[in-house]
Amino acid sequence: MTTYITFENWIKVKIVKEKGLVKQESNQLSVIVACYNVAEYLRDCLDSLLAQTFKNFEVIMIDDHSDDDTSTIIDEYAQQYDNFKAVHNEQNFGPSASRNLGIELANGDWLAFVDGDDILPKRAYELMIGSLVKSGSQVVTGFVRRFDSGRDKPSYLHSKAIVDDYRHVTLADHSELLYDTTSWNKIYSLSLLRHNDIKFPIGQIYEDVSFTLDAFLHSTGIDILTDVVYNWRWRESSGKASFTQVKNELPKYLDRITSLNQIRSLLQDNNLWDGKVKRQVEYKLLDMDIPLFMDDIADADESFVYQFQEETVKFFRDWHLLDTPIIRTLSVKKQYQYYALLNGDFELLKRISANAFSGRVAKLEQKSLNLPEFHAPKMLKSRISKVRCLDGVILFNGSLRVGSTAPRHFPYNPEVVSVYLENIITGKCISLSTFSRQFTVFNLHLRRMIIPSSKFSLALNVEDVIRELGEGTYKVRIDYRENKTAKLLTTYLGQPMKGAGKITPFEVHDNKLSVVYGYNTNWEMTIKVQPTAELAAGSESDPTVLTTVRLDRSSVLVIGGTTPESDLSLSINNATISQSKTSDGLFEFRVKAEFLERFLNHSIKLTFVNSESEPV
Structure with a gap:
């Protein structure tokens, strides 16, 4: 059994003559x-x-x-x-x-x-x-x-x-x-x-x-x-909402505009006001910063709505956003909000901001109010229905489709799918030929079941891909066109269904590398390949943690902390000096001053070892 140590990342112990024997460095x-x-x-x-x-x-x-x-x-x-x-x-x-x-x-x-x-x-x-x-x-x-x-x-x-x-x-x-x-x-x-x-x-x-x-x-x-x-x-007490939780006041909106102008100035000063950084700022302000206030307009008074529209148009003119195509990449609700705002239709703006404005209700309102028709951008969605590992090969089953539309494979399959494995740390990328679709004539299925024509399978031979991509974090990128002339859509493999399965970490390359399967904060699948020694330095959720390094009155070095292990040994610079039985997850080692004197003015490495394992 390996005991996972976290403290080595942040602490060194140094033997010094001036102040007793030990101190934590910086x-x-x-x-x-x-x-x-x-x-x-x-x-x-x-x-x-x-x-x-x-x-x-x-x-x-x-x-x-x-x-x-x-x-x-x-x-x-x-x-x-x-x-x-x-x-x-x-x-x-x-x-x-x-x-x-x-x-x-x-x-x-x-x-x-x-x-x-x-x-x-x-x-x-x-x-x-x-x-x-x-x-x-x-x-x-x-x-x-x-x-x-x-x-x-x-x-x-x-x-x-x-x-x-x-x-x-x-x-x-x-x-x-x-x-x-x-x-x-x-x-x-x-x-x-x-x-x-x-x-x-x-x-x-x-x-x-x-x-x-x-x-x-x-x-x-x-x-x-x-x-x-x-x-x-989130503040809950009545009347005690924080400044950033109250948004339907004009000074707060103007303050937000000020902060956006500060962002532009800082990026311009650092020669970054171009390319993807500029596009990211513009998309963020249209998708998040301004809608943060528009969604509260339904409860605002008329004077706020009028001034809000005036300041926003002025801001858009300064940033050259009045005719930006970015708005067409936002949700349908936000497209209608900007349409109403920029055209001065305050009643429509309030009406839209008061509800989700999506689905059939939005379509009925759009027709009854004679509004232009806006469409949400198409999104490629993947789901993992099953994952398992057999003899070093990770096998995936899942579904892939555009929005709620099921692909049709009969009498022929017009879609174009390319699948890649990316190492997001190094930027390396390889094409995967093991992705396959399930051919179907009919899409008959029960409600909540995966649509047959949307199913796929994928196999990854871990040792083979490590030879090409090396250490790092891997993600599966899927590029998709509904047909040869359709717009390219991209997504990353992820979104596991309940019960899809788990893969426990395993070691490859003579145990020198560890493979850790998981998901990131957006539930996209990740495969982390890292030296086993690094994994044993604190990546586990239940690690051994060093909390105490001090001298007692008799110049004995006291080393203590918490651990999930039942038996723990301590070695200093590879010399095992003590073994401790833990109690309620706590351990303590006491190292005599005579032993430490040999390390005067030198850093020492503390290593904890479980009695059933090799040193980590």
């Missing part, structure tokens, strides 16, 4: 908690920081002149915990000023932000710091979930930005990061922020947008993690 994290009237949620937030498996951090809590018990709570935590510090603003300066103050006060190598009403998963900082140390990047960002008392679901915003895991990339190569506009699901190099004078703009509601983009643009490398590192709260 990688201190400063966490800035900006607080304003969040007493109802603040303890949950701060307790989630105390529960972090990564312990080398300070917390700077900044109360922005709250009129509830926020101030009292941060004082309480500052008195109880040495690494928690309370700061009180003399007046309400806003979140930007509080965060900028935190950047000035921070003492760490890395910096993170937390809003006082949100919470963090226990391993959030361990995973992020581990990634940064391993990759050498200056910024890491991770996935986010939204929650309240009755809901817990993936953040729609972040599902657009964070789909797969990447290390040491740039915004120019990953324009999807333009959707990742929140500051608190990240860790930044403090020197990066200070050296480039990256600060939050004062007096803005959407202050995160330009700050985050500025950090991305100046960073020499960005890590993207699909692990959930932040839980973002």
